[in-house]
Amino acid sequence: xxxxxxxxxxxxxxxxxxxxxxxxxxxxxxxxxxxxxxxxxxxxxxxxxxxxxxxxxxxxxxxxxxxxxxxxxxxxxxxxxxxxxxxxxxxxxxxxxxxxxxxxxxxxxxxxxxxxxxxxxxxxxxxxxxxxxxxxxxxxxxxxxxxxxxxxxxxxxxxxxxxxxxxxxxxxxxxxxxxxxxxxxxxx
Amino acid sequence: xxxxxxxxxxxxxxxxxxxxxxxxxxxxxxxxxxxxxxxxxxxxxxxxxxxxxxxxxxxxxxxxxxxxxxxxxxxxxxxxxxxxxxxxxxxxxxxxxxxx
Numbered sequence: 001x002x003x004x005x006x007x008x009x010x011x012x013x014x015x016x017x018x019x020x021x022x023x024x025x026x027x028x029x030x031x032x033x034x035x036x037x038x039x040x041x042x043x044x045x046x047x048x049x050x051x052x053x054x055x056x057x058x059x060x061x062x063x064x065x066x067x068x069x070x071x072x073x074x075x076x077x078x079x080x081x082x083x084x085x086x087x088x089x090x091x092x093x094x095x096x097x098x099x100x101x102x103x104x105x106x107x108x109x110x111x112x113x114x115x116x117x118x119x120x121x122x123x124x125x126x127x128x129x130x131x132x133x134x135x136x137x138x139x140x141x142x143x144x145x146x147x148x149x150x151x152x153x154x155x156x157x158x159x160x161x162x163x164x165x166x167x168x169x170x171x172x173x174x175x176x177x178x179x180x181x182x183x184x185x186x187x188x
Numbered sequence: 189x190x191x192x193x194x195x196x197x198x199x200x201x202x203x204x205x206x207x208x209x210x211x212x213x214x215x216x217x218x219x220x221x222x223x224x225x226x227x228x229x230x231x232x233x234x235x236x237x238x239x240x241x242x243x244x245x246x247x248x249x250x251x252x253x254x255x256x257x258x259x260x261x262x263x264x265x266x267x268x269x270x271x272x273x274x275x276x277x278x279x280x281x282x283x284x285x286x287x288x
Contacts, residue, residue, distance in 0.1 A: 012275070
């Protein structure tokens with residue numbers, strides 16, 4: 001079978017294009033929806049906690065319930081379309097992390113809700129960093145670093161307005177990252 | 189110089205192989221997922237998938253998720269090797285053209 005140089009170049013370009021598209025889809029598979037979902041949960045729960053501090057637990061309970069239900073739906077949809085060893089390992093990792101979290105909190109005996117909240121946010125960002133390294137997703141590493149810094153700024157420098165700060169910064173960053181990921185995927 | 193692989197060379201099959209190989213090893217994707225990624229029709233995809241399966245380049249596992257039939261596809265080692273050889277030939281053609 002003969003082929004011209006131009007045809008070979010065209011074929012290689014097509015290969016590169018579809019490889020990039022597949023990797024992009026693989027990297028953000030469901031991740032865009034999860035970031036949008038949890039960004040919305042954080043905005044809702046942090047704003048609720050700021051304006052109704054006595055009902056903070058209720059806002060987080062409602063927000064987390066919606067977040068967990070949505071996460072289960074997204075993950076179930078992914079697993080119906082992709083069979084991967086990574087998916088179950090990721091699920092186990094998150095389960096173990098959240099199994100350890102209450103134990104760690106119990107040992108630390110925090111003095112207020114903001115301490116607990118900041119600790120949990122940093123735990124989640126730790127998980128994002130681990131996933132970023134494991135799955136080689138630079139975007140996750142960057143997101144983890146940015147939100148960790150925002151959380152620390154909120155805790156140490158903005159503590160009277162911690163919840164409002166977190167809603168307007170970390171929540172918006174999470175939500176916006178999801179929208180950006182969705183935009184990137186739709187462009188391909 | 190090795191020959192171009194006539195089975196892989198067809199444009200849709202080339203893209204199917206490139207996409208499957210870009211996935212992590214041991215990852216299997218569902219038929220409709222791959223079809224949507226490649227933006228091809230069911231019939232087109234099915235016909236080319238059969239060719240690749242007959243050549244031993246991909247495997248297809250038919251199963252059920254609930255009551256919905258699903259077909260999961262993954263590339264074989266033979267397919268991976270054949271694709272790498274095909275890409276090497278394409279690069280050789282490109283290089284030969286540049287040297288002229």
